[in-house]
Amino acid sequence: MRVRGISWVGVKTDSYQQMRDFFADTVGVAAEYERPDFAVFRFPNGDKLEVFGPGADDPAEQFAVEKVVASLLVDDIDAAVTELRQAGIELIGTKQGGGDGYFWQHFRAPDGKVFELVCDPRHP
Template identity: 45%
Template sequence: MKIHGISWVGSRTSNYQAMRDFAADALGLKVEREQENAVVFGLPDGSALEVFKPTDSDHSFFDHPVAGLIVDDVREARAELEAKGVEFIGEVHDGVEDSWGTAWSHLRAPDGHIYVLISRPALTERSEPVVTKRRFDELRVCLKVKDIDEAVRVYRDGLGMEIVDDWTHPAGQRGVLFGVVPAAVELFDEAQWELVDDAELGRQVSGDHTLRVEVRDVDEIESLAKVLADVGVSRDGEVTQTPWEQNCLRMSTSEGEQLTLFTLPAEERVVREEARSVLSVRPV
């Protein structure tokens, strides 16, 4: 049995609405899944906070927040722990479409508290977590723009990115640095570049770089598109689904900068979130 980490926390509470508001408004967490008796908040590293309503009878034995230990196979891990005398509560539960995990099983540890073993698709699809060997602390992508004030409005007011530094030299040269977490570098060969243009827009667009912004669902694509339109970014079409099951909306700034808002298929999103959680820390 291998424990990959503690990536889930569950809480059943009689103050459900207050706890939901605390997670959403005070902590700023985004709703990842809405269920009949619970809500799941997703965190940037792929982990989750799940808040259960008092009407959720399946978790009536929760009298404190419960931590989830991520394993490859819940049944194998449970059998191994039962052989060591660990007490489990109920049977192994298999997830449904809106479940955060694929399977889980609750246990009582020697401290008297409840914990839960959970398996997830990303961990059953690869044997080992992604390992990074990067030798730097920060990667900066520099873009030359004609109107820096307009560009700032797009990135700050449109995309909601935070300015971490800005400067003006004595002769008037200006620069602005935005903090971006998480981020990724994506490389396409020419054929892939043309394939993406055709799939997202139905035609080829000049240029050798573009910005791609991942959001959670189509509603977020439309919401962000409206915000970007308010700062001068125009839609180049409608939301389309590519053959690789991404929903995409192509937009462009007044200077012709290409911007794609997109969603990932559910399984691919889980894999990316797991990868981001590993890549967030530089190896020693």
């Protein structure tokens, strides 16, 4: 598997508005997408940060243990999922798609923490 970087970080917080404002106003990254209790920030290099408030619609497994989850950017998600499976890594749920060729797959690392693989054609 060839991982190109960390392309996404998700933050679950009870202080949604403060975190949203921090990234928008203090860090200076414009929100690319927003809905109640959820904001997506895309950095100039293509990396994404998503802030989830208490009422956000997020996958239950994503923040079941940790409040911060990172994704590993891969070119071929199907091949990467196969490699995880062959290595005995637990996959959580099924591969999901967000449109425009964007796919993700959650998995449990050996220490029990949840990560995800991401294929994002918009990421340089």
